[in-house]
Amino acid sequence: xxxxxACVGGSVSADIVLNNLKNIERKPQNLVKALxxxxxxxxxxxxxxxxxxxxxxxxxxxxxxxxxxxxxxxSIEPLGKYRVFVCMGTTCYLKGNKENLQYLKSLLNIxxxxxxxxxxxxxxxxMRCLGCCSHAPVIxxxxxxxxxxxxxxxxxxxxxxxxxxxRKEARERGWVK
Amino acid sequence: xxxxxxxxxxxxxxxxxxxxxxxxxxxxxxxxxxxxxxLRARRLNELEFGRYGVxxxxxxxxxxxxxxxxxxxxxxRDYVKESGLAIDISVVGCHGLDFIDxxxxxxxxxxxxxxxxxxxxxxxxxxxxxxxxxxxSKAFALRYRTGNAxxxxxxxxxxxxxxxxxxxxxxxxxxxxxxxxxxxxxVVRGGYLGLARxxxxxxxxxxxxxxxxxxxxxxGAGFPTWIKWKAxxxxxxxxxxxxxxxxxxxxxxxxxxxxxxxxxxxxxxxxIIAGYAIGASKGYVFVGTEGDLAAxxxxxxxxxxxxxxxxxENILGSGFAFDIEIVQDxxxxxxxxETALLEEIEGKRSTPRVRPPYPVTKGLWGKPTVIxxxxxxxxxxxxxxxxxxxxxxxxxxxxxxxxxxxxxGSIKRPGVYEVPIGTTIRTIIEDIAGGAPEGLKLKAVxxxxxxxxxxxxxxxxxxxxxDTLPKLGVAMGSGVLVAVDEHxxxxxxxxxxxxxxxxxxCGKCVPCRVGTKTMLSILERISSGKGSEEDxxxxxxxxxTLKDACLCALGNGAPIPVLSSIRYFKEEFSAHIxxxxxxxxxxxxxxxxxxxxx
Numbered sequence: 001x002x003x004x005x006a007c008v009g010g011s012v013s014a015d016i017v018l019n020n021l022k023n024i025e026r027k028p029q030n031l032v033k034a035l036x037x038x039x040x041x042x043x044x045x046x047x048x049x050x051x052x053x054x055x056x057x058x059x060x061x062x063x064x065x066x067x068x069x070x071x072x073x074x075s076i077e078p079l080g081k082y083r084v085f086v087c088m089g090t091t092c093y094l095k096g097n098k099e100n101l102q103y104l105k106s107l108l109n110i111x112x113x114x115x116x117x118x119x120x121x122x123x124x125x126x127m128r129c130l131g132c133c134s135h136a137p138v139i140x141x142x143x144x145x146x147x148x149x150x151x152x153x154x155x156x157x158x159x160x161x162x163x164x165x166x167r168k169e170a171r172e173r174g175w176v177k
Numbered sequence: 178x179x180x181x182x183x184x185x186x187x188x189x190x191x192x193x194x195x196x197x198x199x200x201x202x203x204x205x206x207x208x209x210x211x212x213x214x215x216l217r218a219r220r221l222n223e224l225e226f227g228r229y230g231v232x233x234x235x236x237x238x239x240x241x242x243x244x245x246x247x248x249x250x251x252x253x254r255d256y257v258k259e260s261g262l263a264i265d266i267s268v269v270g271c272h273g274l275d276f277i278d279x280x281x282x283x284x285x286x287x288x289x290x291x292x293x294x295x296x297x298x299x300x301x302x303x304x305x306x307x308x309x310x311x312x313x314s315k316a317f318a319l320r321y322r323t324g325n326a327x328x329x330x331x332x333x334x335x336x337x338x339x340x341x342x343x344x345x346x347x348x349x350x351x352x353x354x355x356x357x358x359x360x361x362x363x364v365v366r367g368g369y370l371g372l373a374r375x376x377x378x379x380x381x382x383x384x385x386x387x388x389x390x391x392x393x394x395x396x397g398a399g400f401p402t403w404i405k406w407k408a409x410x411x412x413x414x415x416x417x418x419x420x421x422x423x424x425x426x427x428x429x430x431x432x433x434x435x436x437x438x439x440x441x442x443x444x445x446x447x448x449i450i451a452g453y454a455i456g457a458s459k460g461y462v463f464v465g466t467e468g469d470l471a472a473x474x475x476x477x478x479x480x481x482x483x484x485x486x487x488x489x490e491n492i493l494g495s496g497f498a499f500d501i502e503i504v505q506d507x508x509x510x511x512x513x514x515e516t517a518l519l520e521e522i523e524g525k526r527s528t529p530r531v532r533p534p535y536p537v538t539k540g541l542w543g544k545p546t547v548i549x550x551x552x553x554x555x556x557x558x559x560x561x562x563x564x565x566x567x568x569x570x571x572x573x574x575x576x577x578x579x580x581x582x583x584x585x586g587s588i589k590r591p592g593v594y595e596v597p598i599g600t601t602i603r604t605i606i607e608d609i610a611g612g613a614p615e616g617l618k619l620k621a622v623x624x625x626x627x628x629x630x631x632x633x634x635x636x637x638x639x640x641x642x643x644d645t646l647p648k649l650g651v652a653m654g655s656g657v658l659v660a661v662d663e664h665x666x667x668x669x670x671x672x673x674x675x676x677x678x679x680x681x682x683c684g685k686c687v688p689c690r691v692g693t694k695t696m697l698s699i700l701e702r703i704s705s706g707k708g709s710e711e712d713x714x715x716x717x718x719x720x721x722t723l724k725d726a727c728l729c730a731l732g733n734g735a736p737i738p739v740l741s742s743i744r745y746f747k748e749e750f751s752a753h754i755x756x757x758x759x760x761x762x763x764x765x766x767x768x769x770x771x772x773x774x775x
Contacts, residue, residue, distance in 0.1 A: 028523075028524050036507055071509050072509060073508040088677070089429050090657075090673075090674075091585040093670075094587070094661065128508075129427070129429065129431075129467075131434040132239050132243040132431065133428075133583065134275030134585055134591035134592055135244050135275065136585060136586075138243060148469060150243040152244045
């Protein structure tokens with residue numbers, strides 16, 4: 001487990017993740033499915049969680065780590081409460097998401113090479129394509145409750161309004177001051 | 178939607194009715210009962226116009242949800258509740274006319290069904306009350322006229338609109354019309370008739386039907402579907418699989434998403450037919466990361482099909498058994514590659530396999546496997562329903578039927594359109610999608626997704642088919658068309674595509690892993706004004722190497738956007754190299770840029 005983040009922060013313990021894995025049949029082919037559930041419940045995949053998923057489906061930790069570090073949906077580092085995806089598909093790129101991405105990162109004060117805001121609320125990532133190209137440029141937010149919100153025709157104004165709303169929600173829930 | 182009356186003695190799975198589907202449309206068939214006949218007629222009427230004779234259809238799909246359809250749905254629900262009106266609200270999928278999102282349709286018996294475009298929650302009350310007063314003048318389009326509503330002759334019918342008239346909607350005929358979560362609505366529109374017909378044929382006759390229909394794979398390669406099916410059928414194996422590829426990986430491709438979200442049963446039907454033809458009893462649908470809604474609706478479709486004896490044991494009394502499982506991708510471009518997705522279904526990294534052996538001999542868990550794109554399987558259902566002879570009259574000599582194309586970019590009417598194979602790209606871009614928006618001029622069209630390539634507008638007078646496009650250095654791919662206007666820079670776009678491939682390359686083979694990175698650094702050099710003429714030659718040489726040497730089609734296709742840009746827009750590359758100038762003013766040619774060597 002060298003180099004793999006140990007379980008930090010978050011209110012969800014590895015036990016709760018294990019509990020959620022119960023519904024998944026114990027067979028190696030369900031590794032991706034198990035990691036998906038773990039990612040959703042825990043918010044990221046620390047070593048303990050990957051190990052729990054590996055044990056559950058009956059594969060070595062090394063193979064689970066190999067898979068956990070391959071797919072975009074998974075992160076072995078802690079992420080912000082809100083995962084904001086900026087679509088960089090052809091149409092969204094042409095229609096202004098390059099500028100939107102820059103705007104979003106500067107709005108959240110996220111430096112080049114970084115992805116998560118310093119208050120731990122937002123992680124900004126580029127995404128391949130959301131399939132809503134007719135309403136490009138598109139951004140998507142994965143909410144802490146697992147819901148996904150897709151916003152079409154995004155502009156800096158739309159993005160600012162969205163971030164304001166999410167910040168307000170975070171304050172109301174006591175995640176930030 | 179079980180037994181029609183007490184006189185019907187069928188009950189799945191032990192005693193299913195072989196004529197179940199026909200019975201739902203014209204029934205009852207196995208007995209004669211006026212009361213039952215009356216009940217059936219009433220139910221069909223109810224499906225069309227709702228329980229009270231008035232129904233509002235709200236399009237709920239990923240596309241409409243991105244622009245506020247959920248709020249429109251809530252507004253309608255609240256209005257109906259508060260006003261106490263006797264109206265049914267029904268969720269439908271999407272027509273593909275994305276420029277009218279969010280849209281709703283109001284239907285009332287004896288009146289023209291009216292479609293309203295770009296609806297906001299505030300307008301809902303006015304739209305419905307006006308419609309109920311017999312005034313359709315504010316509608317965007319009507320499905321047909323009845324001659325008794327106010328203003329109906331000022332509103333076009335769908336068939337009068339060029340973007341509808343020029344389409345041939347075979348696989349998308351239910352999209353935007355039926356509730357994707359209602360098997361009953363699918364069945365009364367002829368759904369599962371193809372399956373019912375297939376089960377009365379021998380498997381080899383089903384394959385012959387697909388052959389005569391000239392169906393070719395809609396996922397990109399255009400491989401004749403019947404050859405694949407026959408190859409798996411001829412394998413001797415205890416277990417065989419059908420895999421439906423619904424992981425629409427190509428950026429700007431959204432026709433599969435729309436089809437599965439709007440009409441999941443057509444995929445279920447196509448898969449069962451494929452399973453029957455090749456002798457498989459298990460199928461997997463591989464859905465993309467963003468396919469939550471598609472997966473949800475498919476799950477419902479599978480459950481319902483099982484409940485009504487159309488899936489599971491002894492389907493329609495034929496003795497044939499089939500089951501379908503959904504697997505969802507965890508996000509990777511390579512996951513859409515046919516052998517890589519097998520790896521992911523097996524719970525591993527989605528990296529492509531070395532071929533041969535091909536999946537038809539050694540596929541999922543080493544067993545013979547047919548992997549088809551979802552649209553291909555939907556076409557199979559249509560062919561079995563309508564017969565090959567009718568299907569083969571549409572399309573070209575070598576390739577029958579239609580293709581759903583996703584049109585986006587600098588275009589007036591973005592959306593998904595189903596056109597006969599062989600329709601010219603110009604017809605799709607200019608007539609159907611309306612060309613560039615006011616004040617803009619088109620320069621290029623990206624055809625077929627990232628691995629497809631760019632064509633200049635002067636070249637788009639060519640038919641969209643599997644044989645003509647490769648001659649021009651592009652491919653039909655997943656049916657993507659992205660319109661690029663004059664204010665965009667082709668060098669920048671080529672660079673962006675390569676950046677995409679660099680971040681998405683799975684790293685398994687060297688040509689792709691190293692080649693894409695090297696090509697990107699050259700393109701960055703050109704776009705920052707530091708390129709040379711030799712760089713273009715180097716790009717071409719590298720590009721040809723990738724086309725030949727990569728392990729999978731995604732790597733083979735990676736250089737095509739660059740190669741096609743150099744082929745058709747050389748002057749833009751020259752401007753960056755010789756004049757140190759970006760004609761569109763996008764690339765950082767004149768600015769000092771930080772380069773990352775790595």
